[in-house]
Amino acid sequence: MKSFLILPVLIILLLVTGCAKKNILEETGLITTVGFDMASSESILTTMVVLQIDPEAKRNVDILSSSADTSKGSRIDANLKTPKELQAGQLRVALYNEKIARKGLRYFADTMARDPSVSDLIYIGIVEGSAHDTLNHDYKNIPDIGRYLYNQFEQLTEQEQILNPTLQDVQQSLYSVGMDPIIPLVKRKGETIANTGSAILRNDKMVGKLSPYKSFFVKLIRDDFRAGNIELHLDLKNADGKNEKVVTVLDTIKTSSDLKLTDPKIPHIDAKLKITARLLEIRGKIDLTNPKNIKLLEKKIGQKLEQDTLKVIRYCQEKNSDVFGFGEVYRSSVRHSNLTMKEWHEKYKNLEAHVSVDFSLVRTGVTE
Amino acid sequence: MKVLLSIKQEYLLNAFMIFFIVHSTQIGVGIQGYQRIIYSDSHQDAWISVILSGLYASLIVYIIIKTLELYETSDIYGIQHDVFGKLIGKLLNVLYIFYSLISFFVVLRNYMEVVQAWIFPEVPLWFLTTSLLMLVIYGIHSGVRGIAGIAFFSVTLSLWLLILIIYPLQHAKWTYLLPVLEADLIPLLKGVYHMTFTVIGFEILYTVYPYMKDKNKVQKYAQLAILFTTCIYTILMMVAIVYFSGAQLERTVWATLSLFKVVRLPFIERFEYVAITFWMLIILPNLILYMWAACRGMERVFTFSAKKSVWLFSSIIFIITQFVISRTQINMMNGYFAKFAFVVVFCYPLILFLAAWLKKKFTKKKEQSV
Numbered sequence: 001m002k003s004f005l006i007l008p009v010l011i012i013l014l015l016v017t018g019c020a021k022k023n024i025l026e027e028t029g030l031i032t033t034v035g036f037d038m039a040s041s042e043s044i045l046t047t048m049v050v051l052q053i054d055p056e057a058k059r060n061v062d063i064l065s066s067s068a069d070t071s072k073g074s075r076i077d078a079n080l081k082t083p084k085e086l087q088a089g090q091l092r093v094a095l096y097n098e099k100i101a102r103k104g105l106r107y108f109a110d111t112m113a114r115d116p117s118v119s120d121l122i123y124i125g126i127v128e129g130s131a132h133d134t135l136n137h138d139y140k141n142i143p144d145i146g147r148y149l150y151n152q153f154e155q156l157t158e159q160e161q162i163l164n165p166t167l168q169d170v171q172q173s174l175y176s177v178g179m180d181p182i183i184p185l186v187k188r189k190g191e192t193i194a195n196t197g198s199a200i201l202r203n204d205k206m207v208g209k210l211s212p213y214k215s216f217f218v219k220l221i222r223d224d225f226r227a228g229n230i231e232l233h234l235d236l237k238n239a240d241g242k243n244e245k246v247v248t249v250l251d252t253i254k255t256s257s258d259l260k261l262t263d264p265k266i267p268h269i270d271a272k273l274k275i276t277a278r279l280l281e282i283r284g285k286i287d288l289t290n291p292k293n294i295k296l297l298e299k300k301i302g303q304k305l306e307q308d309t310l311k312v313i314r315y316c317q318e319k320n321s322d323v324f325g326f327g328e329v330y331r332s333s334v335r336h337s338n339l340t341m342k343e344w345h346e347k348y349k350n351l352e353a354h355v356s357v358d359f360s361l362v363r364t365g366v367t368e
Numbered sequence: 369m370k371v372l373l374s375i376k377q378e379y380l381l382n383a384f385m386i387f388f389i390v391h392s393t394q395i396g397v398g399i400q401g402y403q404r405i406i407y408s409d410s411h412q413d414a415w416i417s418v419i420l421s422g423l424y425a426s427l428i429v430y431i432i433i434k435t436l437e438l439y440e441t442s443d444i445y446g447i448q449h450d451v452f453g454k455l456i457g458k459l460l461n462v463l464y465i466f467y468s469l470i471s472f473f474v475v476l477r478n479y480m481e482v483v484q485a486w487i488f489p490e491v492p493l494w495f496l497t498t499s500l501l502m503l504v505i506y507g508i509h510s511g512v513r514g515i516a517g518i519a520f521f522s523v524t525l526s527l528w529l530l531i532l533i534i535y536p537l538q539h540a541k542w543t544y545l546l547p548v549l550e551a552d553l554i555p556l557l558k559g560v561y562h563m564t565f566t567v568i569g570f571e572i573l574y575t576v577y578p579y580m581k582d583k584n585k586v587q588k589y590a591q592l593a594i595l596f597t598t599c600i601y602t603i604l605m606m607v608a609i610v611y612f613s614g615a616q617l618e619r620t621v622w623a624t625l626s627l628f629k630v631v632r633l634p635f636i637e638r639f640e641y642v643a644i645t646f647w648m649l650i651i652l653p654n655l656i657l658y659m660w661a662a663c664r665g666m667e668r669v670f671t672f673s674a675k676k677s678v679w680l681f682s683s684i685i686f687i688i689t690q691f692v693i694s695r696t697q698i699n700m701m702n703g704y705f706a707k708f709a710f711v712v713v714f715c716y717p718l719i720l721f722l723a724a725w726l727k728k729k730f731t732k733k734k735e736q737s738v
Contacts, residue, residue, distance in 0.1 A: 006506055013499055116486045120629040168539055168630060176613035332546035
């Protein structure tokens with residue numbers, strides 16, 4: 001074929017690529033955070049944190065809110081109130097008000113996942129109180145609330161103080177037969193925003209709350225720690241036979257959990273947890289130079305962890321929320337179970353769990 | 369029509385090139401989202417279905433090459449002409465050209481759907497079609513050796529994408545793979561059947577075979593290509609099973625592309641956009657080879673030059689793309705095409721081999737008796 005025909009065509013093709021729709025940074029409003037509240041029984045109040053690129057702007061972010069019956073509908077509505085085109089491609093955090101979470105999050109997770117411009121790695125949080133107030137409050141020391149929240153979530157996930165709360169993780173457990181989602185709770189406390197534990201869900205509805213301390217035990221079973229930390233209160237008997245309260249702080253906690261279904265009928269689950277940690281701090285009279293005491297401490301910590309794990313399991317069973325993923329153990333070990341979410345929640349109520357902790361202190365810091 | 373071809377030495381390809389040609393034709397648009405379809409058949413055992421489909425593909429490749437070896441230097445058009453006679457042979461040849469064109473169209477349309485759904489919903493279809501068709505026409509003009517080169521670079525330059533599955537594996541729940549072998553034989557085989565759309569591509573052997581230099585090595589390299597493709601498919605299937613929970617996977621249209629959604633590099637936060645645009649390099653040899661197979665058929669059957677027919681076919685394809693617009697239409701088209709491809713690629717080669725073999729046997733006997 002004559003190249004004189006092909007060449008101009010290729011050149012034209014190269015040039016028309018410039019005709020694709022441009023998104024100029026100064027002309028787009030990048031939504032970094034969204035918050036959802038119930039405005040009435042039907043409509044949703046959406047609050048959006050939009051990044052300000054203008055250096056002369058008073059605040060680094062612009063807060064827009066609007067109510068509509070759908071979340072995308074409110075984006076269209078909010079677009080009426082801004083000179084910039086709103087884009088969700090930089091969305092980092094989505095917050096849901098507790099009321100919405102109690103009604104069900106499936107729809108919200110679905111609308112996030114359906115939009116190809118929204119990343120699967122955005123963080124999901126549930127707000128105690130109003131999401132609008134939390135985002136709209138004029139914080140003294142927080143110039144960019146969106147960035148603040150994102151950094152906080154990221155930091156807490158890395159420190160393993162909350163379970164991985166990305167959209168992907170929430171979706172994974174939302175659609176999983178034998179596992180319910182657990183989502184971190186946040187709350188405005190004066191001029192800061194604090195993580196106040198986790199919300200536990202049954203299917204897609206929030207049914208209960210766990211304190212940050214209790215959330216630790218969910219992660220213990222559901223996930224493995226690579227470098228976690230926790231403060232434990234222990235009752236010890238010292239050499240004189242007196243009861244003494246000892247507070248310990250453990251860090252670089254490494255865990256591995258082995259869950260086995262020992263009886264599918266009840267069902268009975270045997271959880272073997274292997275935990276190693278470093279003793280970071282200890283308050284109370286105990287002589288650490290004596291290896292006997294270390295052994296005792298190890299035993300006591302193990303028992304404490306066992307007891308509290310069982311307490312948290314019992315609480316979640318009361319709320320009928322399987323955030324531990326015991327259903328997944330059941331499904332993967334019983335052949336042809338054809339387990340459904342409903343069936344599992346029936347069975348879960350009667351579940352018996354046996355937890356045994358094998359705890360060992362690796363080191364006790366640089367002093368003894 | 370001449371049954372046997374004599375191709376000039378300078379046009380011949382090294383046998384190892386068949387590895388790249390077969391592999392690049394197999395990997396195309398099916399890989400973007402086959403997981404949920406197979407998963408809905410055999411659930412957590414879907415990866416077994418994938419392996420089984422690879423085994424079956426390997427058998428078919430063996431049969432295809434055995435058929436071609438009966439004639440030494442002929443392609444499917446020559447063989448069909450010889451075996452079934454002038455009239456039926458011609459009919460089947462036209463049908464095969466049609467099949468190649470439909471494959472071309474399916475690949476093209478599915479890729480454009482991905483581009484529109486993920487990145488550019490506002491870019492018109494005609495624009496995307498024209499740009500891809502231009503590349504294809506350009507590719508056809510570069511001849512067989514050029515096309516093989518495109519296939520080679522397409523494979524080698526896109527291998528690095530595989531490394532990125534480490535990212536989704538960080539979210540993996542390995543228990544999703546258990547219990548193994550819960551699915552019965554029927555769902556497993558159903559999964560194999562539904563893999564058709566994804567594993568086909570090796571039928572390109574039927575048309576490129578005469579261009580191979582050392583034909584005794586073709587079998588080895590073609591089988592290696594099937595092995596490599598099956599490995600990739602099995603790995604991606606397993607990753608999808610452990611990354612998504614069951615119901616979630618069934619809702620995910622393009623699971624492989626969604627896997628890229630969790631790849632976050634310091635300089636690129638949304639990696640799936642890179643993957644999707646990069647995919648053009650992956651489907652390009654796919655498109656070019658199918659178009660080439662069709663044009664080659666026109667040359668052989670109607671002595672109509674390939675360079676003319678590529679323009680003719682391109683204009684036809686361009687017009688048809690304007691009629692398949694919605695997702696439901698595309699899904700319907702994929703469904704029909706998968707059935708058609710199952711017959712052409714998974715069943716017909718056996719019949720053709722049997723017919724060619726019988727024909728050879730009888731003509732030999734006749735020669736001996738005369």
